[in-house]
Amino acid sequence: xxxxxxxxxxxxxxxxxxxxxxxxxxxxxxxxxxxxxxxxxxxxxxxxxxxxxxxxxxxxxxxxxxxxxxxxxxxxxxxxxxxxxxxxxxxxxxxxxxxxxxxxxxxxxxxxxxxxxxxxxxxxxxxxxxxxxxxxxxxxxxxxxxxxxxxxxxxxxxxxxxxxxxxxxxxxxxxxxxxxxxxxxxxxxxxxxxxxxxxxxxxxxxxxxxxxxxxxxxxxxxxxxxxxxxxxxxxxxxxxxxxxxxxxxxxxxxxxxxxxxxxxxxxxxxxxxxxxxxxxxxxxxxxxxxxxxxxxxxxxxxxxxxxxxxxxxxxxxxxxxxxxxxxxxxxxxxxxxxxxxxxxxxxxxxxxxxxxxxxxxxxxxxxxxxxxxxxxxxxxxxxxxxxxxxxxxxxxxxxxxxxxxxxxxxxxxx
Numbered sequence: 001x002x003x004x005x006x007x008x009x010x011x012x013x014x015x016x017x018x019x020x021x022x023x024x025x026x027x028x029x030x031x032x033x034x035x036x037x038x039x040x041x042x043x044x045x046x047x048x049x050x051x052x053x054x055x056x057x058x059x060x061x062x063x064x065x066x067x068x069x070x071x072x073x074x075x076x077x078x079x080x081x082x083x084x085x086x087x088x089x090x091x092x093x094x095x096x097x098x099x100x101x102x103x104x105x106x107x108x109x110x111x112x113x114x115x116x117x118x119x120x121x122x123x124x125x126x127x128x129x130x131x132x133x134x135x136x137x138x139x140x141x142x143x144x145x146x147x148x149x150x151x152x153x154x155x156x157x158x159x160x161x162x163x164x165x166x167x168x169x170x171x172x173x174x175x176x177x178x179x180x181x182x183x184x185x186x187x188x189x190x191x192x193x194x195x196x197x198x199x200x201x202x203x204x205x206x207x208x209x210x211x212x213x214x215x216x217x218x219x220x221x222x223x224x225x226x227x228x229x230x231x232x233x234x235x236x237x238x239x240x241x242x243x244x245x246x247x248x249x250x251x252x253x254x255x256x257x258x259x260x261x262x263x264x265x266x267x268x269x270x271x272x273x274x275x276x277x278x279x280x281x282x283x284x285x286x287x288x289x290x291x292x293x294x295x296x297x298x299x300x301x302x303x304x305x306x307x308x309x310x311x312x313x314x315x316x317x318x319x320x321x322x323x324x325x326x327x328x329x330x331x332x333x334x335x336x337x338x339x340x341x342x343x344x345x346x347x348x349x350x351x352x353x354x355x356x357x358x359x360x361x362x363x364x365x366x367x368x369x370x371x372x373x374x375x376x377x378x379x380x381x382x383x384x385x386x387x388x389x390x391x392x393x394x395x396x397x398x399x400x401x402x403x404x405x406x407x408x409x410x411x412x413x414x
Contacts, residue, residue, distance in 0.1 A: 304341010
C-alpha cells in the first residue's frame with residue numbers, strides 16, 4: 001500500500017472545495033520531515049550542509065519549513081537566491097549554482113549575503129567572481145566526464161556538457177586554484193540515477209583533484225586549502241522503510257567505504273531535490289468525463305501536462321493513481337484506461353493503457369508522488385489556473401491552505 005494513501009484519502013475528504021476548485025495540490029509535512037531526517041541519518045556527516053534544490057519544489061512555505069529544520073537551499077537561478085533570502089535561509093547555507101550568473105548578481109550576493117557559496121561553472125567565470133571573493137565562499141564546478149545511467153536529458157557529465165570545467169583540464173584547474181581563492185570543488189553527475197557507481201567514480205576523481213590542488217597550494221606556501229566538496233544530488237526517489245532510506249544509506253555507505261576521507265578531511269554539501277520531495281506531495285483532481293474509446297475508457301482529468309510536464313512530454317515517473325468515489329478508494333474490476341489531461345493538444349496524457357476500476361464523471365483521482373518537479377514546472381500553455389496548495393499534518397490531523405488558487409497569466413481586471 002502506498003505510504004501516502006491514508007493521508008491523501010483523509011485530505012480529499014477534509015478539504016473544502018468550491019466549484020472552481022477542479023483540483024488541489026497537497027504537501028505532506030510528515031513525509032517531508034521523514035525524508036529530511038532520513039537524508040541526515042544516511043550521511044551522518046559532522047560537517048555537511050544538505051542544501052535542498054529549490055527548483056524541485058519552490059513553494060515558499062515548503063522552503064521555510066526546510067530552512068527551519070536547519071537545512072540549506074541550492075539555488076539554480078538568481079530568483080531562487082532571492083527566494084532563499086526572503087524566507088530567512090542563512091547565507092552560509094545558500095549555494096548559488098547558476099551557469100549564467102550576471103555581474104550584478106554576484107556583486108549583490110557579496111554585498112548582502114556574505115559567506116554564500118558561489119560555484120563557478122568554468123575557469124573563465126572565476127575572473128568575474130574574483131573582485132567579490134573576499135566576502136564569498138568560492139567553488140568551482142567540475143565535469144567529472146564519467147558515464148552514468150542518468151537519462152540523457154538529465155545527464156550532465158558528457159564531454160560536451162554545458163556544466164562544469166572538464167576534469168581533463170586538470171592542469172588548468174590546479175592553476176586556477178592557485179590563482180583564485182577557491183575553497184570548494186563541486187560535481188553533479190546527473191539526475192534520476194538508478195545506479196550510483198558512476199557517481200562514486202565521479203567523486204573519486206573529485207577527491208583526487210582536491211588532493212592535487214591542496215598539494216600545489218602547500219608547495220606554493222599558501223595556507224588555503226580545498227576544504228569542502230559539493231557532491232551534488234541525483235538519486236531516484238525511494239520509499240522509506242521504517243524511516244530509513246535504503247538506497248541513500250547504501251550510497252553514503254559506499255562513499256564512506258571507498259572515500260573515508262570525505263568524512264574526516266572535508267566538509268560536504270549535498271544538493272538533493274527530487275529525492276527529497278517526490279514522495280512528499282500528492283494532488284486531487286475531479287474526473288470531468290469518462291468516455292469509451294475502442295477497447296478502453298478515457299478519463300479526463302484537470303491536472304495534466306500543465307502540472308506534470310515531464311510525465312507528459314518525457315515519460316511517466318511512477319506516480320501512483322488512486323481513484324476515489326464518495327470519499328473512499330474506488331475498488332472493482334480493472335479495465336484498460338487512458339488518463340487524459342485538460343490541455344488542448346494531443347500529447348496531454350499522463351499515462352496510457354493503465355488498469356483502473358470503471359470510472360464515471362464526478363469521481364476523483366488522487367495522484368500520489370507529485371512533490372517534485374510538478375508544481376515547480378507549472379506550464380503557461382493554455383493559461384490554466386494554478387490550484388490552491390495545502391499543507392497537511394496527518395499526525396496532528398490538521399491541514400492549512402498554503403496558497404490560494406491563482407492565475408498569474410491573466411492580467412488583473414480581465
